[in-house]
Every structure is written in C-alpha cells, then in structure tokens.
Amino acid sequence: MRRDDAAGLEIVRLWQVQYPLSAARVKVEFCDLPGLALLDSLVGMEAAVLVDAIRSSAPPGTVIRLGPDELASFTPESASSHGWGIAETLHLGFSLYAWLAKCKITLFGIVGKDFELGAGLSPEVHSGVQKVVELIDREIQSLIN
Amino acid sequence: MKTIEVPALARVEGEGGLYIGVKDNQVVEIRLDIYEPPRFFEGFLVGRFLQEVPDITARICGICPVAYQMSSVAALEKALGVEVTPQVYALRRLMYCGEYIESHALHIYLLQAPDLLGQPSALDLAAIAPDVVRNALRMKKIGNEILKAIGGRSVHPVNACVGGFYRWPDASSLKALLTELEWGLEAAKETVRWSLILPYPDLEIDYEFVAIHHPEEYAVMHGDVFSSTGKKTSVADYEMRYFEEHVERSNALHGHTANGGTYLVGPLARLNLNNAQLLPAAQAALQGAKLDLPLRNPYKSLIARAIELVNFYEEAIQLIENYLPEGPAHAALTFKAGEGTGMSEAPRGLLYHRYKIDEQGMVRFVKIVPPTAQNLPRIEADLLVLAPKLVDMQQDQATITAEHLVRSYDPCISCATHFLKLRVENVRDG
Numbered sequence: 001m002r003r004d005d006a007a008g009l010e011i012v013r014l015w016q017v018q019y020p021l022s023a024a025r026v027k028v029e030f031c032d033l034p035g036l037a038l039l040d041s042l043v044g045m046e047a048a049v050l051v052d053a054i055r056s057s058a059p060p061g062t063v064i065r066l067g068p069d070e071l072a073s074f075t076p077e078s079a080s081s082h083g084w085g086i087a088e089t090l091h092l093g094f095s096l097y098a099w100l101a102k103c104k105i106t107l108f109g110i111v112g113k114d115f116e117l118g119a120g121l122s123p124e125v126h127s128g129v130q131k132v133v134e135l136i137d138r139e140i141q142s143l144i145n
Numbered sequence: 146m147k148t149i150e151v152p153a154l155a156r157v158e159g160e161g162g163l164y165i166g167v168k169d170n171q172v173v174e175i176r177l178d179i180y181e182p183p184r185f186f187e188g189f190l191v192g193r194f195l196q197e198v199p200d201i202t203a204r205i206c207g208i209c210p211v212a213y214q215m216s217s218v219a220a221l222e223k224a225l226g227v228e229v230t231p232q233v234y235a236l237r238r239l240m241y242c243g244e245y246i247e248s249h250a251l252h253i254y255l256l257q258a259p260d261l262l263g264q265p266s267a268l269d270l271a272a273i274a275p276d277v278v279r280n281a282l283r284m285k286k287i288g289n290e291i292l293k294a295i296g297g298r299s300v301h302p303v304n305a306c307v308g309g310f311y312r313w314p315d316a317s318s319l320k321a322l323l324t325e326l327e328w329g330l331e332a333a334k335e336t337v338r339w340s341l342i343l344p345y346p347d348l349e350i351d352y353e354f355v356a357i358h359h360p361e362e363y364a365v366m367h368g369d370v371f372s373s374t375g376k377k378t379s380v381a382d383y384e385m386r387y388f389e390e391h392v393e394r395s396n397a398l399h400g401h402t403a404n405g406g407t408y409l410v411g412p413l414a415r416l417n418l419n420n421a422q423l424l425p426a427a428q429a430a431l432q433g434a435k436l437d438l439p440l441r442n443p444y445k446s447l448i449a450r451a452i453e454l455v456n457f458y459e460e461a462i463q464l465i466e467n468y469l470p471e472g473p474a475h476a477a478l479t480f481k482a483g484e485g486t487g488m489s490e491a492p493r494g495l496l497y498h499r500y501k502i503d504e505q506g507m508v509r510f511v512k513i514v515p516p517t518a519q520n521l522p523r524i525e526a527d528l529l530v531l532a533p534k535l536v537d538m539q540q541d542q543a544t545i546t547a548e549h550l551v552r553s554y555d556p557c558i559s560c561a562t563h564f565l566k567l568r569v570e571n572v573r574d575g
Binding site for chain 1: 207267271300
C-alpha cells in the first residue's frame, strides 16, 4: 500500500517465476510487516537472503548489497515506531542471540522513491527490479551449490 | 523568540508533531499536529461485500488487526441479526488473547521500559539487560504463535469472518502452545513484580475512564460502555454520548464526551473499571501489587498492561485446554438491509465500528472510531499539565520528557489517521 515499499515482494515473486528450479530448493517467506518476528524466521537457518525496499540518499532504483559483515556492524539510529525495520531488528538480534552470527545473511536493497499511500512501483524502482532478480539468483546459486 | 523543535517522536506508530506556544514564560497552547496522511478506509469499504470487511479492516493496523476484525464482525453480525456459537466466541477471545500478549509485551519491554530506565531505545536496553529483552521477545512470540495457529499468519491473520471463522484451527496446533503459554504466564507474573519497581514520574490526572464492562468476564468483546463518572451506555447508543470532531491541525479526529470533556480509554481504564473481572492469577497479581486503585498516573499504564498480560496468558491456557470445536465454524448468513454497531477493547482501548449494509450484503456506510483518536485530546491535556516543566528544559530533555508521556499511551497514529515533532516557541503579541 506504500508504492515502492512493495519492491521486495515484487522482486521475489518475479524471481520465483523466472527461476523456479532455484526457488524449489530454498524456503521462500514473504514477510508482511515482520518486525521483530523476522528473527523467528531466521532461527535454524544456515543462510538467508533478504530483499527489501530501502531509503537512501542514492538515486531511486539503486541496488545495494550488504553482506554478513556489513549487516553485523549495523548501527541504526533508533528503533522507531511499532514497526521494527530490518536494520534495527538484526542489530537487536545480533546483540541477543549468538546463533544469529552463524546465519549467513545477505540483504539486497533497492532504493525507493515513492513511499506514499498507493499501489504500483515508481518507474525508477520498476526499472531496477530485473537487476535485483538476477543478483539474488546468483547469490542463491552460490549458497546452494 | 524561544523555539524548541523535536524532529521526530520515536517508538510510536505513525507521524505527528507537538507544538508548545509560550508567552511570558507561560504555556498558552499545546497541539498535537497529526500529519500522517488520512487512509480513507471508511471510504473504500463502501461498495465492498461484507465478508471482505474483516480482512480489509485488519490492514488498518499491524499490531492490533484482531481488534479491527472483531469490532467489524460484531457490527456486521448485529446488522444481520446473527448470533455466533459459544465455540466461535471462545475462539475469538483466544485470538484476542494472542493480540494482547504480543502487543503488551512489545509495549512494556521494548517501547516504554527503555524510557523509565533511562535508555534511548530497546537496543540500548538489550545491551545492558539482554535476558530481560530475550524474555520479552519470547513472551511476544507466544502471542504471535496464537494468531498464526488460528489465523494462518501472525500479522494480519485471515481466518475470521462474519458469522465465525472460515475453518476451525487444528486442536493439536493450539495445544502445542500450552508449554510456552505456561512459561509465559509465569513470565507475566514476574513482569508485574518487575513493573512495580520501575521509577515512574509523578503525575496524577483526574481522568474520566471509559471502557467496555461486562459483569461476568474481563470485557473485551461484549458488554456496555462504562464511564468512571457512573454513566452506562449501550454499544448501540455509543455515538449519543461519545463524539468525534475534526480539528484543523490533525488528520486524526478528536474524541470527546457529549459535554465536551476528554476521556481516557485503554489499559488504565480497563483495569480501574474491570478489575473485579480479572481471572484468579491476574487477580492475585493485582492484590500482590497492593495498588491504590484507581491508578491515575499515565506512566503506570505499564503496570496495568502487565496485569493484563497475566490475565490473557491465563485465559489463553484455559481456552486452549477447553478447545473442542463442534459443528460449523461459521453461521449461515441471510442477507438483508440493516445497520449494526460493534465494539471491542483493542490493546490501546475501545474500538467502535458502525456499518450500514444493503439487501445484497454490500457495505453502504462505515464509521470507525479508533482508540487513539479518543485519547488524542487527553494526551494534549496531559502534556499541558507537563508543559511548565518542558518550557524550562533544554530541547533534548524537553523532547525526551514529552515523548515519554506520549509513549506511555502507546498511541497508534496510523490507526487514528494515524508521531512526533516538538516545537516550543514564544508567541508574539498581535
């Protein structure tokens, strides 16, 4: 309902369609407002690839990859609102659960432009979707092979 | 001109700002400017089939979707003249237990406790008290698991419908939660003991408390609207005594009583009005706390939430142990034109819905009154009490102090429109 905020969902759905053999070999979870429950989804996982829209000063549509080391050193500015973002949640998880450090987490973020109420991605984000689809499949291939 | 500006109030849901006008070192105006955009749910429900309503209204809030589902189905069932079975009612209460558990555990430990303990956030609290936060997350997870077992997923569950549920959840999936619920009940009792030693600021307000009351149960979905003034109102007559008005500065409406007064809904109101209906373990926790009721300190709503946590863990265990689904999971519906009102106690307070439907079951009118809209004028009034202290503070301290008070309400601005920039400025004459 907040336009580019749905980019992660769109990317993973498209990846499932384009790469069904890869998708069949991994657990796919669409986390609708996961908040702190993201940590529950990571329990027992050897690796996880997270895909989400992000806010950044970079141009809309820019794709950012953060590896395990970068995610572990996240220092979010604040844990705001009821909704815990990925950065805050992972930061809390790393400080509480030793097992989380054993999970190889990679985040693919696509910089959003329009987070206002409404449906549909902005043209800038839409044009970057296919690139992320290919990047996440390459990441998953490296994990499962 | 003296100006204090707070860029954003953290750890509340939604966006808004706080303005404090000062003249001759006296506070002359306090405003909560709610600029979270309006969401138009009432508008786009019109023209929808009534069975779409519970799943759409659940989307109003990620923390209290069950409240929106339950108030909407109650109103629509009233319009159709449908009575649900005792099994459906029990399962709805169990679903609500899950929502209270996840919402209260989140607010107590991750949103308000850091304030009382002088920590900037839950992340900082986790750094100094990791076991406390681990337990909080475990408590919260149990609530989410209840929602998942009944509604298919922990956020925006999808099984509730007008007349009951689309299907009965497996008894085995619910009974599998009992061990964790027993742990949670003990953790909730410990939460009450812990809540009593937290350092609460001194602030006593002479509130009018308003909550649903039922003589035979801790009211969540059934009963009349009770006020601490002694007035009793049926759900159907709610709009005769409780009004909403638009104020220019706010995309959320403001609630007030028929005589223009403010009132308070939420955990303090429920505990003060309904403590006699708490279940035995929660009643014991309340007695052990030796509280001087009614509680009138807004910060101590944390204690009320902790006692309610005990109550809802206790009730969830009872409901699961007695869960024996029989017969159809939902009533057969016969559509007819009509109007119905429904109400339930969301974790943040009273949530009212009214619908008009046509003979095909299509929605023709919707009115939704969320708890935060009812509390907004009361929050402003509380801030006015606090304002003389804020004016004398540095910007950072004023921000934190105002935020603490607002957060103690656990406001959901997104639901109410739907927080916080603080501006304090000296007002010029003319």
